[in-house]
Amino acid sequence: MRAWETHAIGQRRLLVSPQQMQSPWCRGFVNTSVTDMPTTSNSAHDYSRRPLALASLLGILLCTSAVATETAKDAVLAKVGDAVITRATVDGLVAGQLKSLEQKRNQLRESALQQAIGQALIRLEARARGLSEPALIKAEITSKVATPSDTDVDAFYAARKDAIKQPKDKVADQIRNYLLQQETQRVSKKYLDGLRTKFPVRSFFEPFRASVATAGEPTQGTDKAAVTIVEFSDFQCPVCKRMEPVLKQVMRSYGDQVRLVYRQFPLSNLHPYAQKAAEASLCAFEQDQFWPMHDAMFADQKKLAVSALKETAAGLGMDANQFSQCLDSGRYAQRVSRDLAEGQATGLITGTPTLFVNGRYISGAVPYEQIANVIDDELRRAKSARAKAN
Secondary structure (H helix, E strand, C coil): CCCCEEEEECCEEEEECCCHHHCHHHHHHECECHHHCCCCCCCCCCCCCHHHHHHHHHHHHHHHHHHHHHHHHHCEEEEECCEEEEHHHHHHHCHHHHHHHHHHHHHHHHHHHHHHHHHHHHHHHHHHHCCCHHHHHHHHCHHHCCCCCHHHHHHHHHHHHHHHCCCHHHHHHHHHHHHHHHHHHHHHHHHHHHHHHHCCCCCCCCCCCCCCCCCCCCEECCCCCCEEEEEEECCCCHHHHHHHHHHHHHHHHHHHHEEEEEEECCCCCCCCCHHHHHHHHHHHHCCCCHHHHHHHHHHCCCCCCHHHHHHHHHHCCCCHHHHHHHHHHCCCHHHHHHHHHHHHHCCCCCCCCEEEECCEEEECCCCHHHHHHHHHHHHHHHHHHHHHHC
16 A cells, blocks of 8 residues: 655645545646746746646645545544444435535525626626616516416416315415516526627536436437436326426427436325336336337326226237236336435435436426526537537
């Protein structure tokens, strides 16, 4: 085992462990000195040296941070007899909850960043047009937001009355306010997107991404797509049913740029037919009929009993005997349990549907625009990465 070593980072020296030498931050900055760089100035305030000096200082901080992080993981929090309990052991016991907290913190920062960017764009445009910021907002956003009509409220309620479970007159004002908020966000986004073309914005924020497996799972779209949506869903869940037309709209709109991967997450304590429906979808998958079976089960969630599932499979032209044998044997029960366990391990899934767009977490039956915003951002990032590579 290699011993700890002293390395030069800029004009400083730092004690670095062999583990930290595996860090790109440490490797990238060791043995770099500002005095090694030629300069054409003899000034005592030579600004040509300053960027590299700052880079060297950054190297010290990042490498030191890496050492500190490693030390924190190995920190002993308790001893029980001869047994040692480290920070890593404790963190492992609550890994899911810690991931959830990390995602929420990241999401708050991302939301605040977008708010700050929007404010900066409004400020620049107001200055360019000689208007106050409130006057600009009123002219370009507030005045263009349409007030939801009674027809809009009725349509929203009709599409969700099974989930709302309250009389329309009790929730009409809440629905109207929600629709007004959605329309305001839509108009604001459209206007701010236009301002981005006038005042270019570069964001260096990296969103939180969960790691979710996709290999061997039911998929729509090409593996070369820039954006992968992983959906954890439940065939008996009424909210999941509302999500399906939204996802179909996404696939139509983005074509080969997006692929959709389905993962099982039956909430059996709430939906007694969900487990067998999940297994049935995988029995159909082995006959290359996953998506037709998927669509049929969501189309009529009252036909999810085993006998009804067999009728549906036969109606779709599957080998009835093969399907029945598969479903009755419970062949895919373990695979469904694996999907559940992997979803829970993210620490983020609290219900269905849950989406991960290139690992970015979205919970619930959200509007098309919300998913499109994330997809558009991912496509911009992919385009930027390609430009840098070339």
